[in-house]
Amino acid sequence: MSAIAVDNVSKHWTTREGRVHAVDGLSFALEPGTLNVLLGPSGCGKSTTLRLIAGLEQADGGRIHIAGRDVTDLPPAQRNIAMVFQSYALFPHLSVAENIVFGLRVRRVSAADTATRLKRVAELLGLAQLLDRKPGQLSGGQQQRVALGRAIIAEAPVCLMDEPLSNLDAQLRQDMRAEIRSLQRALGITMVYVTHDQVEAMSMADRVILLNAGRIEQNATPVELYETPANTFVARFIGTPPMNLLPLAEGADGAVIDGSSGPAVAPIDCAGLTLGLRPEHITLLHGEGVPAMVAAVEYLGADSLVTCRLGNATLAARVGGSVGLAAGDTAWLSWAGSAQHLFESDGTRRADAERNEAATMFA
Amino acid sequence: MTRQMQWLYGWLLVLPAAALLALFTHYPAIATAWHSFHSTPKGARPAVFVGGDNYRLLVDDPIFWQSLTNNLWYALGTIPASIGLALLMATWVNGRLPGRGFLRLAFFTPTILPMIAVANIWLFFYTPEYGLLEQITKGLGFASHNWLGSKGSALGALMVVAVWKEAGFFMIFYLAALQSMSPNLAEAAAIEGASRWYFFRRVTFPLLMPTTLFVLVNAVINAFRMVDHVVVMTRGGPDNATELLLYYIYEIGFRFWDTAYAAVLTMVLLAILGTVALAQFWFIGRRVHYQ
Ligand SMILES: Nc1ncnc2c1ncn2[C@@H]1O[C@H](COP(=O)(O)OP(=O)(O)OP(=O)(O)O)[C@@H](O)[C@H]1O
Ligand SMILES: [Mg+2]
Numbered sequence: 204m205s206a207i208a209v210d211n212v213s214k215h216w217t218t219r220e221g222r223v224h225a226v227d228g229l230s231f232a233l234e235p236g237t238l239n240v241l242l243g244p245s246g247c248g249k250s251t252t253l254r255l256i257a258g259l260e261q262a263d264g265g266r267i268h269i270a271g272r273d274v275t276d277l278p279p280a281q282r283n284i285a286m287v288f289q290s291y292a293l294f295p296h297l298s299v300a301e302n303i304v305f306g307l308r309v310r311r312v313s314a315a316d317t318a319t320r321l322k323r324v325a326e327l328l329g330l331a332q333l334l335d336r337k338p339g340q341l342s343g344g345q346q347q348r349v350a351l352g353r354a355i356i357a358e359a360p361v362c363l364m365d366e367p368l369s370n371l372d373a374q375l376r377q378d379m380r381a382e383i384r385s386l387q388r389a390l391g392i393t394m395v396y397v398t399h400d401q402v403e404a405m406s407m408a409d410r411v412i413l414l415n416a417g418r419i420e421q422n423a424t425p426v427e428l429y430e431t432p433a434n435t436f437v438a439r440f441i442g443t444p445p446m447n448l449l450p451l452a453e454g455a456d457g458a459v460i461d462g463s464s465g466p467a468v469a470p471i472d473c474a475g476l477t478l479g480l481r482p483e484h485i486t487l488l489h490g491e492g493v494p495a496m497v498a499a500v501e502y503l504g505a506d507s508l509v510t511c512r513l514g515n516a517t518l519a520a521r522v523g524g525s526v527g528l529a530a531g532d533t534a535w536l537s538w539a540g541s542a543q544h545l546f547e548s549d550g551t552r553r554a555d556a557e558r559n560e561a562a563t564m565f566a
Numbered sequence: 567m568t569r570q571m572q573w574l575y576g577w578l579l580v581l582p583a584a585a586l587l588a589l590f591t592h593y594p595a596i597a598t599a600w601h602s603f604h605s606t607p608k609g610a611r612p613a614v615f616v617g618g619d620n621y622r623l624l625v626d627d628p629i630f631w632q633s634l635t636n637n638l639w640y641a642l643g644t645i646p647a648s649i650g651l652a653l654l655m656a657t658w659v660n661g662r663l664p665g666r667g668f669l670r671l672a673f674f675t676p677t678i679l680p681m682i683a684v685a686n687i688w689l690f691f692y693t694p695e696y697g698l699l700e701q702i703t704k705g706l707g708f709a710s711h712n713w714l715g716s717k718g719s720a721l722g723a724l725m726v727v728a729v730w731k732e733a734g735f736f737m738i739f740y741l742a743a744l745q746s747m748s749p750n751l752a753e754a755a756a757i758e759g760a761s762r763w764y765f766f767r768r769v770t771f772p773l774l775m776p777t778t779l780f781v782l783v784n785a786v787i788n789a790f791r792m793v794d795h796v797v798v799m800t801r802g803g804p805d806n807a808t809e810l811l812l813y814y815i816y817e818i819g820f821r822f823w824d825t826a827y828a829a830v831l832t833m834v835l836l837a838i839l840g841t842v843a844l845a846q847f848w849f850i851g852r853r854v855h856y857q
Contacts, residue, residue: 257757259753259756279753281759288754294751294768294769306759309759309764357758
């Protein structure tokens with residue numbers, strides 16, 4: 204039984220400009236005890252999806268099940284969930300302790316039980332010294348932990364988080380990422396975590412659901428998302444710098460990159476498809492592969508980013524250390540067959556995986 | 567710019583406001599205190615210093631005591647009612663309900679109407695025999711009642727007008743405060759299973775305390791300051807039942823021209839308001855949460 208099952212759920216808003224389909228026929232199922240990330244560009248419907256699961260918004264259509272129970276028409280309180288808001292939503296006039304135990308007070312949990320649970324949570328989150336302070340007297344990271352504490356003290360099996368780290372600086376963000384992940388594992392919580400930061404998604408998630416315009420582009424593990432993107436949107440969204448997408452055209456002895464004179468990079472039947480290559484999978488070996496004109500070189504320390512013009516396309520290659528190239532030079536690009544992704548003209552990944560691998564001149 | 571220049575500039579900038587304040591607030595207050603220790607000048611007879619004589623007069627003046635008691639009842643009756651009503655209306659029109667813009671305007675209308683006009687409208691409501699209230703109660707089969715004309719109900723009738731007038735004004739402050747509260751707070755509480763009343767009691771109301779303090783100070787001042795409706799509707803009658811302190815001052819000062827005694831009464835009013843304002847800021851201010 205899945206912890207959360209969303210089945211063909213839709214939600215739209217009517218605004219002055221017309222109907223906005225924030226969530227458009229979404230379906231997915233999440234395994235118990237996993238951390239699932241909702242990822243996607245701004246405005247793609249991540250928050251709306253989360254709020255639908257929480258019951259803070261009412262779905263136009265579709266059903267939502269939590270732990271096998273149909274909760275579509277239940278109010279938030281009866282869904283047995285906890286939620287951490289992006290803005291933390293701490294009560295500014297209550298102390299840290301009162302904020303954390305707010306829900307227990309509502310449910311009239313006994314004083315002794317409340318005290319032991321508060322102690323446990325405060326120690327877990329390193330808040331023991333701060334219990335008497337008001338939220339206004341805490342740093343951003345501490346406030347975040349209070350919000351987290353309020354969510355986990357409920358001991359709800361499902362925890363929803365809406366961009367909980369977006370207000371923190373880089374260092375704190377990294378620490379909190381690890382903290383949330385280990386907490387989630389230790390308590391066996393099923394977590395739905397919203398972010399638009401792909402690093403956060405890739406490093407934390409068991410599963411990533413990549414959304415775009417209210418629909419799922421791909422629902423997969425981070426590794427699958429990176430290695431076998433389902434379409435060009437996913438291919439461009441995951442990875443920095445994004446994957447190079449190079450249209451293929453018919454050449455003399457096979458498919459060549461559109462606008463270039465060759466050599467061929469794939470069998471002739473690949474003409475018309477799009478070739479996807481990650482910058483980090485391209486190697487520069489003099490005299491081998493495809494020659495391209497260097498347009499710019501950016502030195503980044505550990506590696507360099509070489510931007511080249513090849514036919515009608517511009518592509519980026521990421522290579523280790525510094526390269527002895529300058530704008531105007533010729534760079535020789537080569538790549539392994541396994542690094543090659545082929546997409547149909549409608550953007551979807553070419554179905555036949557074996558042919559993708561075979562379809563390279565460097566095999 | 568040197569420090570002294572800055573200092574000079576600062577004083578020059580506050581000078582106009584300070585001058586007006588001194589001329590129309592501080593000087594009259596001090597002059598009133600001065601007059602309250604002198605006799606009223608009459609014709610050729612100039613004012614002479616009489617010490618506390620005027621104040622002794624006050625102690626034995628039954629109408630003063632009556633107006634003071636009336637005013638206390640008036641304050642007690644109008645302040646909690648108008649604040650409570652304001653809070654209720656504000657929470658109501660803060661929610662997502664159809665036509666809330668219209669409702670907000672409707673609640674606010676009494677505030678923008680001049681009190682004299684308001685009093686005249688209510689005068690019609692209360693008119694015996696053919697007033698609006700009378701027609702309704704008669705229709706329901708109740709006996710006729712002269713609301714403003716009988717001692718028992720006149721002050722109450724005035725209090726209703728005041729509450730009606732004030733609640734809309736205070737609602738605006740509450741509404742502004744409610745609008746600045748993040749809706750996430752209510753959502754977080756809803757997820758924890760808090761009822762609307764619980765949320766109001768534990769979160770909304772405490773967070774509104776600064777507004778409540780502000781509104782309370784204003785309400786107290788208004789309770790001692792508003793007399794327009796007394797002038798229009800009852801003129802302190804019947805039998806001094808609606809004699810409020812400020813109206814009594816007006817009568818003494820400008821109908822009987824006993825300026826010295828009016829000055830004494832004014833000092834009493836000032837003392838009351840000053841004490842109340844101080845007390846509110848001291849005692850309640852400590853328990854108010856400022857973010
Ligand atoms: N209350 C609302 N009324 C009208 N439109 C809304 C409302 N809430 C969201 N939308 C629209 O629905 C779409 C999805 O919004 P949502 O908040 O889910 O995006 P998101 O993926 O969380 O974006 P972000 O990463 O910027 O937070 C957006 O186009 C947004 O403008
Ligand atoms: Mg969002």
